[in-house]
Amino acid sequence: MSIKIDLKIFLFILLFIITNQIEIYALVMFFAIIHELGHLLAGISLGFKPKSINIIPFGLQIEFKVHFEDYNKKLKRGNELCLKRAIIAIAGPLTNLFIILICILCQIPNSENVIYANMLIGIFNLIPIYPLDGGRIVKEILNIFLGLKNSYTYIKLISNITVIILTVAVSITVLYIQNIALVLIVLYLWYLVIRENRIMENRAKLYEGLLKE
Numbered sequence: 001m002s003i004k005i006d007l008k009i010f011l012f013i014l015l016f017i018i019t020n021q022i023e024i025y026a027l028v029m030f031f032a033i034i035h036e037l038g039h040l041l042a043g044i045s046l047g048f049k050p051k052s053i054n055i056i057p058f059g060l061q062i063e064f065k066v067h068f069e070d071y072n073k074k075l076k077r078g079n080e081l082c083l084k085r086a087i088i089a090i091a092g093p094l095t096n097l098f099i100i101l102i103c104i105l106c107q108i109p110n111s112e113n114v115i116y117a118n119m120l121i122g123i124f125n126l127i128p129i130y131p132l133d134g135g136r137i138v139k140e141i142l143n144i145f146l147g148l149k150n151s152y153t154y155i156k157l158i159s160n161i162t163v164i165i166l167t168v169a170v171s172i173t174v175l176y177i178q179n180i181a182l183v184l185i186v187l188y189l190w191y192l193v194i195r196e197n198r199i200m201e202n203r204a205k206l207y208e209g210l211l212k213e
Contacts, residue, residue, distance in 0.1 A: 002052045012057040012184065019180050027117045031096065032059025035121050038095030042088045057188060058124075061131075064088070082140040089136035096122035127166070129159045129189060130196050152200045163193045 016025040040050065040062050048064035096118040103111040126134040135155060142151035166189065170182045 001050050004052065004054045006054060006056045008188075009055060009057045015180065015184060021181060024113070024117070025181075027113055028120060029059060031099065031114070031117045032121050034099070035092040035095050035125065036060035036062055038091045039088050042091035046084045046087065048084070048088070059121075079144055082143045086137050086140040089133045089140070092133050093122040093126055096125075124185075127162060127189075129162050129193060130155050130200070131192065135159055152203060156197055156200055159193050159196065163189050 012025070013022070016022045036059055043050065043062070043064050051063045051065045054061040054063070099118045100115050100122075102108070103115050108114075125132050128134040128138050130136060130139055135158070138158060139151050139155040142154050146154065163186075167186050170186045173179075174182055
């Protein structure tokens with residue numbers, strides 16, 4: 001298993017130090033790691049082996065080993081692999097929800113920032129942009145009902161539309177609250193969308209090539 005560090009994380013740390021928001025960023029990073037541990041435990045429970053761990057500006061990104069031929073293991077209306085990957089994707093936000101419920105039900109003192117950080121991470125990751133958890137869930141559902149090739153096409157479209165809408169919304173919001181963190185988040189989402197668009201195009205071509213063989 002390989003471990004990689006995205007160097008952009010140091011730029012984010014510097015910018016949050018300059019804007020005096022380093023404490024909330026550190027808190028978000030801590031619970032983002034807890035969020036990813038939820039993915040990890042779900043993946044291991046479902047029989048997946050971790051392939052790599054990437055340290056990125058908003059936590060960790062864990063990739064599991066998946067063999068292309070596993071897509072041929074069909075269920076009644078879809079694919080066992082797709083269902084498992086959707087479960088792994090939802091495990092992260094559910095971990096954040098669990099932490100929030102513990103804080104509320106146990107009435108833990110001074111837990112407002114913990115609740116806020118976990119709400120932020122959970123909601124952020126459920127945005128339907130691939131490779132965020134929301135995008136992964138949508139993609140796996142599309143894969144079950146429409147097939148692998150179409151799932152790439154539609155999740156790419158959904159991701160592009162979503163990031164455009166968010167960009168417009170954040171542009172308007174920043175005029176009133178002037179929070180650079182929102183701008184950084186949108187820029188990072190654009191980076192993810194552009195990168196994943198290229199990756200998905202290559203995967204779609206690979207899939208087409210295998211079907212022709």
